[in-house]
Amino acid sequence: LYTLGVDIGSSATKAVILQDGCTIVATSMIPSGAGTSGVRRVLEDLHRQSRLSLEQMSNIIATGYGREQFSPARRSVSELTCHAKGVHLLLPQTRTIIDVGGQDVKVLQVGEKGALLNFVMNDKCAAGTGRFLEVMARVLETDVSKLGELARLSEQRLDISSTCTVFAESEVISHLANGAAIPDVVAGIHRSVAKIVCGLANRVGILPPLVMTGGVAQNAGVVSALQERLSLPIAVSSMPQLTGALGAALLGYEQAC
Numbered sequence: 358l359y360t361l362g363v364d365i366g367s368s369a370t371k372a373v374i375l376q377d378g379c380t381i382v383a384t385s386m387i388p389s390g391a392g393t394s395g396v397r398r399v400l401e402d403l404h405r406q407s408r409l410s411l412e413q414m415s416n417i418i419a420t421g422y423g424r425e426q427f428s429p430a431r432r433s434v435s436e437l438t439c440h441a442k443g444v445h446l447l448l449p450q451t452r453t454i455i456d457v458g459g460q461d462v463k464v465l466q467v468g469e470k471g472a473l474l475n476f477v478m479n480d481k482c483a484a485g486t487g488r489f490l491e492v493m494a495r496v497l498e499t500d501v502s503k504l505g506e507l508a509r510l511s512e513q514r515l516d517i518s519s520t521c522t523v524f525a526e527s528e529v530i531s532h533l534a535n536g537a538a539i540p541d542v543v544a545g546i547h548r549s550v551a552k553i554v555c556g557l558a559n560r561v562g563i564l565p566p567l568v569m570t571g572g573v574a575q576n577a578g579v580v581s582a583l584q585e586r587l588s589l590p591i592a593v594s595s596m597p598q599l600t601g602a603l604g605a606a607l608l609g610y611e612q613a614c
């Protein structure tokens with residue numbers, strides 16, 4: 358029995374085909390989100406990998422910001438439920454999930470069976486999100502995927518005092534104009550993200566073990582800045598950006614049974 362989970366985010370579209378609720382048959386991630394060709398392209402990619410069609414899916418669940426746009430879905434489910442489900446499959450001991458995506462930050466408390474107990478979310482401004490990092494990467498003429506590596510080369514502490522994306526961008530430009538080393542600026546940017554995320558996490562309460570999900574969990578610099586600020590270890594699964602799509606596919610399986 359095959360089930361499909363599609364997570365249409367603001368920055369990227371992700372999809373997972375699960376067999377019998379436990380085996381991942383195909384996964385896809387296209388870095389363009391809601392309102393773009395992202396959905397069509399992930400479906401083509403999944404078909405190329407698995408040779409399975411939508412008709413062969415026993416259930417299809419959509420999640421993410423653009424979840425209502427995907428008409429083949431039998432149901433749309435909030436990202437919160439899907440992330441909790443996906444994390445429970447990968448790391449069942451988890452009690453707190455920190456999800457940093459393209460345009461929001463969420464901190465979720467989960468119970469023993471992966472049920473969502475409580476959450477807080479910042480979706481009002483870009484501070485602390487993947488978009489903030491995308492803006493900074495552009496100013497630094499690099500790619501978001503390189504920021505983690507760059508931060509590791511930092512030798513001198515440099516703090517970005519403004520958390521607002523627009524003001525922080527000006528601050529970064531002025532640091533660069535004053536000859537600051539790029540790795541130091543990047544590490545400062547990561548600490549700024551960690552500060553926002555930590556403020557949010559403290560509002561909901563942090564219970565270990567912690568897991569970070571979402572595209573930004575692939576940035577080792579943000580993960581380590583956050584670990585330092587929280588003084589707690591944070592686990593990252595092998596595919597943090599696919600957690601929501603995986604959870605959607607798993608929910609699809611549970612409903613189909």
Ligand code: ADP
Nearest residue numbers: 366367368369458459460487502571572573575
């Ligand atoms: P959404 O669900 O809102 O589309 P995602 O969870 O897919 O968001 O995360 C998108 C964010 O992930 C981007 O804004 C970017 O900052 C970050 N990101 C994506 N790919 C990478 C990568 N290879 N390395 C580090 N960060 C990444």
